[in-house]
Amino acid sequence: MSEPTSFYAQSPTPGDVSARFPDLHPAFEQTAAIAEAHRCLYCFDAPCMTACPTHIDVPKFIKKIATGNLEGSAKTILDANILGASCSRACPVDVLCEGACVMHRYNKQPIEIGRLQRFAMDALHESGAPLPFTPGADTGKRVALIGGGPASLACAAELRRRGITADIYDARPLPGGLNTYGIAEYKLPLAESLREIDLLSQLGVTFHFNTLVDAAKLAELEASYDAVFLGMGLGAIHKLGLTGEDMPGVTNALDYIAGYKSGEIATAPPKVAVIGAGNTAIDAANAAVRLGATEVTMVYRRGPEQMSAFSFEYEHAKQEGVKFLWHVVTAGLEGSDKLEALKLAKLETTADGSLVPQQGSEFTLPVDLIVLAIGQATHTEFLSGDKVKLERGRILIDRATGQTSNPKYFAGGDCTNGGREVVDAVADGKRAGIGIAAALEAN
Amino acid sequence: MPTLETTFAGIKCLNPFWLASAPPTNCGEQIMRAFDAGWGGAVWKTIGAPVTNVSSRYSSIDWAGQKMMGFNNIELISDRPTQTNLDEIAEVKRRYPKNVVIASLMVESNRESWHDIVKRAEDAGSDGLELNFGCPHGMSERGMGSAVGQVPEYCQQITEWVKEVARTPVIVKLTPNISDIRIPARAAKRAKADAVSAINTINSITGINLDTLEPNPMVDGKSSHGGYCGPAVKPIALNMVQQVNSDYVDGDPVPMSGIGGIGTWQDAAEFILLGAGTVQVCTAAMHYGYRIVEDMGDGLLSWMRKKGYETINDFRGLSLPNVREWKNLNLNYRVVAEIHADKCIGCQLCYTACWDGAHQCIHMDRTEGNVITFAGTDPRYAMHQANPHGMPTPDQRFAKSKSTISTTPIPKLDLDGLGELGPYATPLNRIPRVDEDECVGCNLCSLVCPVPDCITMERRDDPSITPNTWAERVAAGATPSGVPHENHGNPNHQ
Numbered sequence: 001m002s003e004p005t006s007f008y009a010q011s012p013t014p015g016d017v018s019a020r021f022p023d024l025h026p027a028f029e030q031t032a033a034i035a036e037a038h039r040c041l042y043c044f045d046a047p048c049m050t051a052c053p054t055h056i057d058v059p060k061f062i063k064k065i066a067t068g069n070l071e072g073s074a075k076t077i078l079d080a081n082i083l084g085a086s087c088s089r090a091c092p093v094d095v096l097c098e099g100a101c102v103m104h105r106y107n108k109q110p111i112e113i114g115r116l117q118r119f120a121m122d123a124l125h126e127s128g129a130p131l132p133f134t135p136g137a138d139t140g141k142r143v144a145l146i147g148g149g150p151a152s153l154a155c156a157a158e159l160r161r162r163g164i165t166a167d168i169y170d171a172r173p174l175p176g177g178l179n180t181y182g183i184a185e186y187k188l189p190l191a192e193s194l195r196e197i198d199l200l201s202q203l204g205v206t207f208h209f210n211t212l213v214d215a216a217k218l219a220e221l222e223a224s225y226d227a228v229f230l231g232m233g234l235g236a237i238h239k240l241g242l243t244g245e246d247m248p249g250v251t252n253a254l255d256y257i258a259g260y261k262s263g264e265i266a267t268a269p270p271k272v273a274v275i276g277a278g279n280t281a282i283d284a285a286n287a288a289v290r291l292g293a294t295e296v297t298m299v300y301r302r303g304p305e306q307m308s309a310f311s312f313e314y315e316h317a318k319q320e321g322v323k324f325l326w327h328v329v330t331a332g333l334e335g336s337d338k339l340e341a342l343k344l345a346k347l348e349t350t351a352d353g354s355l356v357p358q359q360g361s362e363f364t365l366p367v368d369l370i371v372l373a374i375g376q377a378t379h380t381e382f383l384s385g386d387k388v389k390l391e392r393g394r395i396l397i398d399r400a401t402g403q404t405s406n407p408k409y410f411a412g413g414d415c416t417n418g419g420r421e422v423v424d425a426v427a428d429g430k431r432a433g434i435g436i437a438a439a440l441e442a443n
Numbered sequence: 444m445p446t447l448e449t450t451f452a453g454i455k456c457l458n459p460f461w462l463a464s465a466p467p468t469n470c471g472e473q474i475m476r477a478f479d480a481g482w483g484g485a486v487w488k489t490i491g492a493p494v495t496n497v498s499s500r501y502s503s504i505d506w507a508g509q510k511m512m513g514f515n516n517i518e519l520i521s522d523r524p525t526q527t528n529l530d531e532i533a534e535v536k537r538r539y540p541k542n543v544v545i546a547s548l549m550v551e552s553n554r555e556s557w558h559d560i561v562k563r564a565e566d567a568g569s570d571g572l573e574l575n576f577g578c579p580h581g582m583s584e585r586g587m588g589s590a591v592g593q594v595p596e597y598c599q600q601i602t603e604w605v606k607e608v609a610r611t612p613v614i615v616k617l618t619p620n621i622s623d624i625r626i627p628a629r630a631a632k633r634a635k636a637d638a639v640s641a642i643n644t645i646n647s648i649t650g651i652n653l654d655t656l657e658p659n660p661m662v663d664g665k666s667s668h669g670g671y672c673g674p675a676v677k678p679i680a681l682n683m684v685q686q687v688n689s690d691y692v693d694g695d696p697v698p699m700s701g702i703g704g705i706g707t708w709q710d711a712a713e714f715i716l717l718g719a720g721t722v723q724v725c726t727a728a729m730h731y732g733y734r735i736v737e738d739m740g741d742g743l744l745s746w747m748r749k750k751g752y753e754t755i756n757d758f759r760g761l762s763l764p765n766v767r768e769w770k771n772l773n774l775n776y777r778v779v780a781e782i783h784a785d786k787c788i789g790c791q792l793c794y795t796a797c798w799d800g801a802h803q804c805i806h807m808d809r810t811e812g813n814v815i816t817f818a819g820t821d822p823r824y825a826m827h828q829a830n831p832h833g834m835p836t837p838d839q840r841f842a843k844s845k846s847t848i849s850t851t852p853i854p855k856l857d858l859d860g861l862g863e864l865g866p867y868a869t870p871l872n873r874i875p876r877v878d879e880d881e882c883v884g885c886n887l888c889s890l891v892c893p894v895p896d897c898i899t900m901e902r903r904d905d906p907s908i909t910p911n912t913w914a915e916r917v918a919a920g921a922t923p924s925g926v927p928h929e930n931h932g933n934p935n936h937q
Binding site: 035 | 508788794841847848852853868869893
């Protein structure tokens with residue numbers, strides 16, 4: 001049921017972990033924020049707004065910072081993106097709003113939109129002012145939302161603003177999904193994710209925690225609600241499929257990141273290897289460094305040109321002192337009661353483009369811990385039968401409304417797009433919330 | 444090599460840069476430091492019967508993060524004993540004989556008081572006198588300052604009293620707080636003033652404190668209108684300087700010391716081009732200190748070298764013939780905006796400005812396949828309904844952008860190589876296009892464009908057609924004059 005207490009107050013992150021993960025992009029001081037806001041040209045139909053998946057009216061909120069209307073600035077942000085505070089910290093702005101900024105062509109210095117957005121949102125949080133929106137008049141309609149991550153939260157906010165009951169079912173003890181448990185602490189502290197959800201909860205969203213939705217539970221929900229939103233994200237991280245993968249010293253990036261953020265992991269052993277080269281792999285490698293590992297190596301089957309991490313994430317990892325082994329495959333795990341070393345082999349590309357181990361290239365890398373970050377599986381087993389149409393494990397939706405092949409079901413976020421950014425999930429959830437309201441009204 | 448040395452109303456000047464009568468010229472110690480910094484002259488803070496000033500005294504307007512775009516004061520004339528000021532004038536002139544010291548004067552409106560102060564100031568060694576007929580606050584309530592400048596008869600009378608005894612040039616400082624500044628200027632000319640200076644500060648309330656509802660500058664919860672100056676007043680000052688310097692009623696124009704928002708060499712050049720022989724500076728020196736004069740000189744000399752001017756007089760007043768009454772402007776001249784796509788950064792400020800603030804002739808349709816041929820018509824004569832081609836309005840374009848579905852690009856799938864940032868070339872659909880048949884040539888787009896030379900105004904009239912003005916059209920009977928009397932009784936329209 002609805003939590004009477006603040007989620008923020010329940011943040012489990014220990015102080016010494018927070019201290020090891022200071023803000024990668026520090027907050028603006030007021031004078032700096034105002035000077036930066038004045039630099040914005042106030043473009044019309046601004047490309048930053050179009051680039052943002054949630055279409056925040058960036059020039060509008062920035063000009064409000066310049067005029068000292070911080071309350072109006074935060075409202076402009078929240079109206080488009082109810083998780084505007086998280087997104088201001090977690091978004092890869094270089095490829096979104098800031099990447100689209102016309103200033104690249106003016107003086108090569110794009111406006112620091114992410115930091116300005118955080119400035120406006122921090123000001124709202126510090127003011128203690130309520131969420132600047134109220135729930136709509138009760139329509140009597142009810143929607144169940146599976147998963148408590150960004151997609152469901154954004155969807156729930158749109159529903160509540162339209163007077164529709166929003167009940168969120170989540171497997172974890174705290175809301176926010178990957179926004180709370182899965183983003184590097186130096187980008188988005190767990191507590192900040194919770195603080196934002198406290199604000200959103202003022203719309204009257206109901207949370208059911210520690211509730212895993214299986215096929216039976218889904219059938220129950222389907223029968224008792226007017227619509228169901230699927231926002232459960234992806235499943236577990238893939239395994240290597242090697243002998244010894246269950247022994248101590250083998251973990252995956254999501255568990256590792258959630259572990260240190262919630263205080264279950266406080267230190268890292270000296271030698272850590274991360275398998276994979278995506279953004280999550282880099283977050284895990286950097287975390288190992290911050291937690292005290294002295295030698296952190298990333299192991300990837302291809303070269304830096306093919307890595308799926310953003311280039312600025314790669315640069316960040318290099319600055320943290322992470323080492324890279326390119327064109328290498330994990331051939332075996334060595335150790336008796338616990339992991340002691342990785343058996344690696346160099347890969348070469350054959351004429352048909354496939355990667356094969358080079359003869360006699362095997363070598364050993366002594367490690368105390370490996371962190372797997374080679375992509376997540378889907379989590380759709382509970383959608384038994386032909387409940388909704390899937391494609392390679394992803395739920396197919398109409399992008400504009402979030403509706404699935406089953407008119408009672410809507411979906412958004414990682415379970416539909418295969419794993420993108422928080423802001424993409426928020427945009428999906430927002431469109432779905434509006435889509436559900438329209439569908440229920442039409443009925 | 445060009446020189447800044449010049450002669451103003453018979454006064455030899457090392458350069459045309461004078462500090463105006465104001466706080467930067469409050470005492471000898473300040474003025475000597477100013478001369479060390481390079482100022483050619485200083486008009487002493489107005490000397491008269493000492494006053495008691497209020498606390499606080501100044502307020503300002505900031506704009507878009509810049510401080511003091513406009514500045515306001517409610518300070519009165521010098522609050523120091525007259526003899527102290529005169530003793531210090533003597534000391535400054537002894538130590539800086541080549542720099543100009545002008546005594547600014549304001550005393551009670553009677554002949555004896557003026558005779559007395561003129562003699563004492565000249566005995567102290569001042570190179571000239573400036574009669575403060577412009578101070579708009581406080582002193583005016585006591586029958587001095589702008590209370591004199593606003594009444595031509597008083598202005599003439601006091602100037603005549605001064606001229607009865609003055610041995611040095613007399614400069615009359617004009618107030619802008621009057622409907623036509625030429626009227627007091629003519630009074631000064633009738634009284635044989637050697638020069639005028641303009642403008643003094645403009646009546647102003649700079650703002651209200653939104654917490655306390657009290658105006659600035661606040662004195663125990665209250666304020667009073669002050670005198671406005673700084674960069675914001677320059678255009679007003681330039682207009683008045685031009686008006687006075689183009690006016691031949693009651694005699695040829697006399698030398699003019701230009702004042703009003705001057706802070707750079709460009710400002711100085713513009714005042715001189717409109718006829719000023721020297722320029723006076725206050726706000727910029729109060730903001731940044733005396734050191735600003737170095738670039739004023741350096742920059743002006745550099746510009747003079749490029750233009751081939753050897754002296755200040757070589758270019759003084761050269762822009763005066765280019766200011767005409769509106770009725771004498773060529774109506775057959777026509778320009779249209781040209782957007783240079785290679786320079787455009789895609790901000791669309793010209794687009795929104797043209798639609799909301801001008802003539803709806805800039806469109807965002809380069810990728811929409813519209814083929815619009817130009818008829819070559821002039822929209823001033825071939826009037827159309829608004830938006831003749833039925834283009835989407837800005838609101839419609841904005842709504843379309845808000846309904847697009849955007850996704851964060853994933854390096855491997857959506858970007859080139861290793862998440863290379865960009866592309867940073869302006870997308871074609873963000874580069875506006877001008878419909879020349881609808882463009883009236885108003886300049887607005889080129890004014891709002893942040894990129895130098897991205898929007899230029901290009902000539903489109905037929906050079907073989909003779910220039911034709913409204914006045915000529917009226918004279919030829921081609922258009923009614925529209926006014927029953929030449930000037931409607933308004934002295935501004937003579």
